[in-house]
Amino acid sequence: MSKKTTIYDIAKALNITAATVSRALNDNPRISSDTKKLVLETAKKLNYKQNRLALALKSGKSKNVGVVLPIINRNFFSNVIRGVEEELNPMGYNVIICQTHDDEKKEADVIQNLLNAQVDGIIMSIARHTKNTGHFEQVLKKNVPLIFFDRKVDIKGASSVTLDDYRGAYEATQHLIDQGCAKIAHFTVDRSLEIYKNRFEGYKQALLDSDIGFNEKYLLGLESKIEAGKEAAKKLMELADPPNALFSASDLAALGAIQYLKEIGLCIPEDFCVVGFSNEPFTQFMELPISSVDQSPMLMGRTAAKVFLEQIDSDTVKTKKRIVLAPSLKIRKSSSRSNPTL
Amino acid sequence: MSKKTTIYDIAKALNITAATVSRALNDNPRISSDTKKLVLETAKKLNYKQNRLALALKSGKSKNVGVVLPIINRNFFSNVIRGVEEELNPMGYNVIICQTHDDEKKEADVIQNLLNAQVDGIIMSIARHTKNTGHFEQVLKKNVPLIFFDRKVDIKGASSVTLDDYRGAYEATQHLIDQGCAKIAHFTVDRSLEIYKNRFEGYKQALLDSDIGFNEKYLLGLESKIEAGKEAAKKLMELADPPNALFSASDLAALGAIQYLKEIGLCIPEDFCVVGFSNEPFTQFMELPISSVDQSPMLMGRTAAKVFLEQIDSDTVKTKKRIVLAPSLKIRKSSSRSNPTL
DNA sequence: GTCGATTGCGTTATCGATTGCACGAACACG
DNA sequence: CGTGTTCGTGCAATCGATAACGCAATCGAC
Structure with missing residues (x-):
């Protein structure tokens, strides 16, 4: 049907050159307003659309x-x-x-x-x-x-x-400390990535700054999945001295942990506090809304x-x-x- | 620094024409394998990348x-x-x-x-x-x-x-009927959109097919939001003959409804069954996972x-x-x- | 009335890649 | 040895829009 119209089509229709059409369309001051009007009209009439590819090629x-x-x-x-x-x-x-x-x-x-x-x-x-x-x-x-x-x-x-991420983790951990938690675990994901490394560092520093000290046993690396969170929580609670709070670098893992903790009869936040990371939509939808660090x-x-x-x-x-x-x-x-x- | 290399640069380097280079790069059978090899080598050496804009303009x-x-x-x-x-x-x-x-x-x-x-x-x-x-x-x-x-x-x-959507709604409603619910409400969003209209029709037809009949009072139009779901649920439960199930065209609205129903002390699914639509991720994460129609x-x-x-x-x-x-x-x-x- | 400036628009090259046509060379065949 | 093929490559146009340059006509000023 109607193949693409180009400035040449407009030019032909008006018996002028494509250059003039181009200038008219670009509102070049060297073109008379009469011509401009004509060009714009026929452009509309012919349903002209600028080919951005040509422009792109020319302009780079x-x-x-x-x-x-x-x-x-x-x-x-x-x-x-x-x-x-x-x-x-x-x-x-x-x-x-x-x-x-x-x-x-x-x-x-x-x-x-x-x-x-x-x-x-x-x-x-x-x-x-x-x-x-x-x-x-x-x-x-x-x-x-x-x-x-x-x-x-x-x-x-x-x-x-x-x-x-460092600050987000620091604040989250500090918040847990403020809630009266002293045994704070951390779920990390892949510390070869800066973001997870920084979250870990922030967590650690907050502990140190509050004279709580960093307990290696409270640090677990896992996938960002519910199941992984459950398993990791299980490991934590089987420690001789289990933690009473968790700062997870992943919301999903935090959710998994919460599910496990509830299963074994713990009350959240009374017995155990949890903060996640990412502020995933679901964190606020839960019956037990999950604290989390928003990344905007x-x-x-x-x-x-x-x-x-x-x-x-x-x-x-x-x-x-x-x-x-x-x-x-x-x-x-x-x-x-x-x-x-x- | 290194401006873009074009086939002309390759041509110049080999003392041939751009046409030959183009054909060599496209593995044209008319080009000798010697030339092809040369072209490919220098192309790599000069870090040549095809300009897709030029190709696009030419080919349309x-x-x-x-x-x-x-x-x-x-x-x-x-x-x-x-x-x-x-x-x-x-x-x-x-x-x-x-x-x-x-x-x-x-x-x-x-x-x-x-x-x-x-x-x-x-x-x-x-x-x-x-x-x-x-x-x-x-x-x-x-x-x-x-x-x-x-x-x-x-x-x-x-x-x-x-x-x-019709079938999804029909099946969801049928499922609620199978659970023993006879008073099934429906949250719709905007029936001027086909999808919501179809969901409504499927819901209605399932009711009719089971001789339950369609009750206008159980139909509410609302935004796809938690708050809207809560309010709508409140309206439903204040009816003289409140429903005991809900098929919501929106998961968020379904969630809102659930939150309200729990607030007023109802047990789900014992007292009231709910099915949503869209299979949003959160539906499966909840403490009370929400049934929903997946849209793949x-x-x-x-x-x-x-x-x-x-x-x-x-x-x-x-x-x-x-x-x-x-x-x-x-x-x-x-x-x-x-x-x-x- | 002359000259420079300005206006309005055409000519032509260009962006980078592709392609139909042509052309010279090598080769085959009768 | 002449003619027809095939091979390998060059020439030039093209896609659509833009811009440097040029040129004729008009205008204003002195």
């Missing part, structure tokens, strides 16, 4: 940015995307989503792909096991802004927007997008930024004792 | 597809995106995400935008209040495949992948993507498809009586 700017993350259907990541999208869309950018499934090879692939597609920037969270950083340097070598969020890697030339994912996305926009503007001054967002502890019933000085 | 295929949905950070939608992405990425397509925030104007805007960007197809779920379908027809007029998922609109030339969003995304791929292939035969996926009722504690013949 695709007006696309890539967002690379492990997996999209997780609350945290989908919120980040939303933040990015809402910041970038009004500026005329489109957002291309790519998943890595936490696989380094896939990560390198999608990045190649995005570079081929001439994206104007890449906003990403690294795959869990990425060791090699060659594909990141490729990005920077091509002068494409690279902004990490949440899970970053320190590379010269790349920016990052992260959460102050949407803000993180928006911030990363803003950093990108800055980098694009000042192509001369290479402003690499390291932005650290403040966490926000959501205190709920799982750690709210009516009588904290128990 | 951008290898991008747009995914348009109300909002991305909702479980259902982010899962659909994942399905689409995983189906399309291996085929060389990139996925561009756009949110409408359920606003008709925004929807028209992003579609225009996607058309300008020359996407090869659009996969979308319509905004809640969209009445005007002009922007959809624009898409079809440009011969761009249009595939609706979940929330569709019937337009000649567009395909759709939806859930059998990832499958929906994959299916929509497959339909797109078919349409692209057979550009001659305009194969518009209407695919309806089967729902799957997840029975959990909120509707599992130990003694159904109560």
Whole structure:
């Protein structure tokens, strides 16, 4: 049917050249208002739509940015995307989503792909096991802004927007101490990742600062899953001197722990306090709402997008930024004792 | 630094023409294997990356597809995106995400935008209040495949992948009847949307088929929110003849209802059975897991993507498809009586 | 009335890759 | 030895939009 109309079609219809049409559409001052009006009218009449590919090829700017993350259907990541999208869309950018499934090879692939597609920037969270950083340097070598969020890697030339995981963990642990808990366990996930390492460090430091001391036996590494949380909780409670509180780096693991603790007849928060991390939606829906550290994912996305926009503007001054967002502890019933000085 | 390398750079380095390089890279049989080898080597040496924009402009295929949905950070939608992405990425397509925030104007805007960007197809779920379908027809007029998922609109030339909401609702209601409940209420959201209308119809028909009859007083329209669910449940229980079961078209509303029912001392499922819709993650995490109808969003995304791929292939035969996926009722504690013949 | 400035628009090259057509060389065959 | 093939590659146009440059016409000022 109606194939795409181009500026040439408009030009032909008006017996002028494509250049004039282009200028008219771009409101160039050198074009008479009469001609402009004519062009705009016929453009509408012929249902003309600018071909952004042609523009992109000519200008070298695709007006696309890539967002690379492990997996999209997780609350945290989908919120980040939303933040990015809402910041970038009004500026005329489109957002291309790519998943890595936490696989380094896939990560390198999608990045190649995005570079081929001439994206104007890449906003990403690294795959869990990425060791090699060659594909990141490729990005920077091509002068494409690279902004990490949440899970970053320190590379010269790349920016990052992260959460102050350390502080979030510190505050969560401090909060547990304030509730009168002195034997606080910690579930970590993978301390080779900065975020989990920082959560652990924050936890540890809070203990030390309160002269509680760090007990190695209270530290368990596990997957971010309910079942893992249950099992780990079981291990904890079978210790000679079981803990009476838990700061989990994962909400799901925290939930699993709570389920187990209830099973064995403990009352939460009276006998045992729990704080999770991520502020997953379900934490507030439970009959026993779970305290958790909020990561403000949407803000993180928006911030990363803003950093990108800055980098694009000042192509001369290479402003690499390291932005650290403040966490926000959501205190709920799982750690709210009516009588904290128990 | 290292600006982008083009086939011309390779050509210059080897003292041949760009055409030859292009053919060599595309493994054209007319090129000698010697030349091919040389080209491939220098391509690697110069760190050549194909510019997909140029290819896209030339071929008219951008290898991008747009995914348009109300909002991305909702479980259902982010899962659909994942399905689409995983189906399309291996085929060389990139996925561009756009949110409408359920606003008709925004929807028209992003579609225009996607058309300008020359996407090869659009996969979308319509905004809640969209009445005007002009922007959809624009898409079809440009011969761009249009595939609706979940929330569709019937337009000649567009395909759709939806859930059998009617059947899901019917089965859920039947299940409640099987539990011995005869006074079954229904929370609906917005019956101007097909999906909610169908859920209502399925509910109603199940009642009629069991000679229970439809009681207008048991039907409430509300927002998909916890608070709304609570209020609606309150209204229900204040009726002269309150219901003893609820089929809610929304999981959140179902949760709200459960919270209220517990507050007033009812036992679930003994005194009152509840089934929700969407199988949101939280439904299975609760202390009282909530029965719900699963929409298999990832499958929906994959299916929509497959339909797109078919349409692209057979550009001659305009194969518009209407695919309806089967729902799957997840029975959990909120509707599992130990003694159904109560 | 002359000259420089401004207005309005056309010419042409360009972005990077692809492709139909053409062309020279080598080779086969009768 | 002449003619038809095949092979390997170059030439040039093309996709759609933009921009540097050029040129004719008009305008204003002295």
